Amino acid sequence: MSITRIDLEGDPVLVAPTLLGAHLHVIDGSATERIGRIVEVEAYKGEADPASHAFRGPTPRTQVMFGEAGHLYVYRSYGMHWCANIVCGPLGTAAAVLVRAIEPIGGRAAMYEDRPKAKQDRDLGSGPGKVCAALGMTGADGGADLLAAPSGRIWLCAGNVPSEPIVCGPRVGISVATTRPWRFWLDGNPHVSYPRRPNINPTSPH
DNA sequence: CCGCCGATCTTT
């Protein structure tokens, strides 16, 4: 858990793989610290990306994405789940990285309480809706600054360099721009969603 | 393991 600065200023397609292995910390309502190691992400390129919520410009919902890098964009999915994105820079672009899966590192008992259907650890955070439930993040956390000192409720911390290879493939669950290989995950990690999806040579996500 | 489908509600 080094305090290495995390650079979120660039193209989300380039930033996304660098977030693999980073740790997301949340202090929940019972003062328990929950920690998730990011093992799967997707890049969304704002107004340049038909699959991005920000494709048609800023709205009340997507306003955070046009703001400072390092803040949290949380949205309601299918009326019942929360999903969390890390906003990237530069200011004025609506780039963001969706956190699709975490590996539970700390606060597992609390995660199980908020994920009553989970039977084993890999059920806790293997999907974007599960991530928010396991870590206890909701719409109320939208806009939170993840790069502030670890004094807030939620923060992001560089982890160790992942031992697993980074691979990429098409993004999941969208109906437009479906072929861009902007989903990145740690190959073989059991906490990834849809581990059987095809992957692509990680060297050339464009 | 895989595919289908319903839940539930915000956003456009």
Next chain:
DNA sequence: AAGATCGGCGGG
């Protein structure tokens, strides 16, 4: 009317 999902069910 569709959606950056999840989990239960049935079949192979």
